[in-house]
Amino acid sequence: xxxxxESVTKRFGGIRAVDDLTLTVEKGExxxxxxxxxxxxxxxxxxxxxxxxxxxGHVRIDGISMSGKAPHVFARSGVGRTFQxxxxxxxxxxxxxxxxxxxxxxRTYSRVEAEHKAHQVLAxxxxxxxxxxxxxxxxxxxxxxxxxxxxxxxxxxxxxxxEPFAGVHPKLLDQVxxxxxxxxxxxxxxxxxxxxxxxxxxxxxxxxxMARGRTIADGAPDEVLRSVDVIEAYTxx
Amino acid sequence: MALRAxxxxxxxxxxxxxxxxxxxxxxxxxHILATSWYYAILAVSWALLAGFAGQxxxxxxxxxxxxxxxxxxxxVDLHLPVPLGILCGVASAxxxxxxxxxxxxxxxxxxxxxxxxxxALILQLIIIAEYQFTRxxxxxxxxxxxxxxxxxxxxxxxFVLVLASLAIMGALLRSRVGLFLRALREDEDAAEASAIDTxxxxxxxxxxxxxxxxxxxxxxxxxxxILSPNIVTIPEMGLVVAMAxxxxxxxxxxxxxxxxxxxxxxxxxxxxxxxxxxxxxxxIMLTQRFAQNGLVVLAAxxxxxxxxxxxxxxxxxxx
Numbered sequence: 360x361x362x363x364x365e366s367v368t369k370r371f372g373g374i375r376a377v378d379d380l381t382l383t384v385e386k387g388e389x390x391x392x393x394x395x396x397x398x399x400x401x402x403x404x405x406x407x408x409x410x411x412x413x414x415x416g417h418v419r420i421d422g423i424s425m426s427g428k429a430p431h432v433f434a435r436s437g438v439g440r441t442f443q444x445x446x447x448x449x450x451x452x453x454x455x456x457x458x459x460x461x462x463x464x465x466r467t468y469s470r471v472e473a474e475h476k477a478h479q480v481l482a483x484x485x486x487x488x489x490x491x492x493x494x495x496x497x498x499x500x501x502x503x504x505x506x507x508x509x510x511x512x513x514x515x516x517x518x519x520x521x522e523p524f525a526g527v528h529p530k531l532l533d534q535v536x537x538x539x540x541x542x543x544x545x546x547x548x549x550x551x552x553x554x555x556x557x558x559x560x561x562x563x564x565x566x567x568x569m570a571r572g573r574t575i576a577d578g579a580p581d582e583v584l585r586s587v588d589v590i591e592a593y594t595x596x
Numbered sequence: 597m598a599l600r601a602x603x604x605x606x607x608x609x610x611x612x613x614x615x616x617x618x619x620x621x622x623x624x625x626x627h628i629l630a631t632s633w634y635y636a637i638l639a640v641s642w643a644l645l646a647g648f649a650g651q652x653x654x655x656x657x658x659x660x661x662x663x664x665x666x667x668x669x670x671x672v673d674l675h676l677p678v679p680l681g682i683l684c685g686v687a688s689a690x691x692x693x694x695x696x697x698x699x700x701x702x703x704x705x706x707x708x709x710x711x712x713x714x715x716a717l718i719l720q721l722i723i724i725a726e727y728q729f730t731r732x733x734x735x736x737x738x739x740x741x742x743x744x745x746x747x748x749x750x751x752x753x754x755f756v757l758v759l760a761s762l763a764i765m766g767a768l769l770r771s772r773v774g775l776f777l778r779a780l781r782e783d784e785d786a787a788e789a790s791a792i793d794t795x796x797x798x799x800x801x802x803x804x805x806x807x808x809x810x811x812x813x814x815x816x817x818x819x820x821x822i823l824s825p826n827i828v829t830i831p832e833m834g835l836v837v838a839m840a841x842x843x844x845x846x847x848x849x850x851x852x853x854x855x856x857x858x859x860x861x862x863x864x865x866x867x868x869x870x871x872x873x874x875x876x877x878x879x880i881m882l883t884q885r886f887a888q889n890g891l892v893v894l895a896a897x898x899x900x901x902x903x904x905x906x907x908x909x910x911x912x913x914x915x
Contacts, residue, residue, distance in 0.1 A: 408789065409788075410785060429795070430788035430789050431789075431790075431791050431792055431794070434788070434789055442786070442789075446783045446785060447782075447786065448778065448779045448786065449782055450782060451775075451782060455775060459776065459779050460790035460792075462775060463790055463792045463793075470772070509786075509790060512790075513790070
């Protein structure tokens with residue numbers, strides 16, 4: 360198992376955003392994580408990437424506890440992530456956004472090597488034509504792709520993608536989905552978070568549904584979406 | 597090739613002009629310029645800290661005081677050679693800078709500014725209160741770096757220190773560390789997610805810039821021959837911020853030029869009394885409103901555009 364969250368709990372004041380939740384991700388797996396707004400999906404991603412420290416339970420990578428470790432340690436252990444609202448280095452060029460994580464990851468990497476790798480990632484994401492632009496000049500969809508590229512520069516084994524389709528122009532939606540599918544085929548483990556069922560169900564082979572900080576279903580998409588609990592969570596009935 | 601050579605030529609011309617300038621200056625203006633080197637090092641290092649790394653600290657003058665007083669006290673009480681004392685001042689400013697950087701790790705924006713401001717005020721009070729060591733408000737007389745009464749050696753020594761500071765900090769910014777610092781300024785969480793140990797780099801930038809502030813303090817103390825708690829005052833810190841803002845907070849040579857410009861202008865307008873501060877205040881307000889990148893960057897961009905218009909570059913220049 361690549362990453363496991365074991366009985367993790369995170370409280371904000373009196374609210375349990377994540378409540379005694381257990382989730383494992385295997386190597387090369389593409390997992391969809393869905394749930395209504397406020398169900399704790401982003402909190403779970405933050406716990407799995409070190410941005411938040413759990414109040415209870417453990418997050419392990421390759422069986423090693425990551426308790427109390429900073430996010431950069433998670434990143435160096437092979438966890439790449441994107442944010443719900445893209446958080447780019449806005450006044451740095453697209454190319455600089457990409458070479459920064461590569462240079463932070465490997466001290467032996469030269470700038471030329473990092474730029475060579477960045478150009479490969481830009482070609483993969485169809486962003487070569489904007490390489491010299493400042494990141495803030497990109498459209499919403501291009502910013503999502505650039506953030507994905509920045510995570511890929513870490514040579515991750517697990518990608519945590521927080522709502523990669525949100526705010527993306529319909530014309531770019533297919534491109535984002537295609538890139539994610541291709542990454543999955545090449546062996547990346549991916550956790551794909553979205554509250555939009557339709558965007559996720561066609562892509563993933565395993566679907567995890569969260570509600571009120573807990574998992575209420577975990578399995579094949581069609582099976583999960585027939586579950587009474589899931590229907591109740593989404594419709595409130 | 598020709599395009600690459602241009603900045604180098606500009607630098608060489610600027611250095612040659614500044615090196616020859618004392619021949620045309622009287623003693624008063626030589627003193628003003630030699631003093632402005634002190635502010636230039638402070639403005640450049642503060643620009644690195646605030647403009648590039650996004651850490652808006654108001655403790656910069658406190659580090660200058662630590663450098664100056666450490667060096668001065670070692671020279672006065674232990675009769676240590678002045679250059680060695682300055683090095684000890686740099687080291688102690690760096691050490692305290694690292695400690696302050698560590699203490700400020702969890703502080704952002706205005707909280708960081710308030711914390712560092714409080715530190716500076718505490719240090720000022722300590723200097724005043726511990727008069728048996730520091731001579732308090734009377735000021736500590738310290739020996740000069742050079743013998744004799746001429747300001748000329750100080751002019752050249754200060755000029756070399758400014759150039760060395762620009763070269764070292766410029767090299768740092770061009771390295772991967774510069775990239776990480778800018779990433780840290782843009783978004784600390786995203787920088788962490790990109791494998792950057794932001795705590796380490798925040799402490800590092802505090803340490804380095806405090807060391808340069810300590811160097812400036814050491815140079816200043818051994819130049820003017822007296823150190824007083826006045827160097828840690830809020831108006832002094834405000835002056836350094838204004839110098840960096842007018843010159844260009846995200847441009848190190850710009851911050852240095854801004855420091856010299858503001859200091860020389862405030863002296864040139866001395867006959868205007870308090871009105872000169874009104875004029876300087878207006879310049880800062882207008883800079884903030886119309887040229888956030890600083891007047892030097894704006895002027896350089898205008899100059900480059902005018903040069904291009906006058907002499908369109910041949911096709912071979914880019915090919």
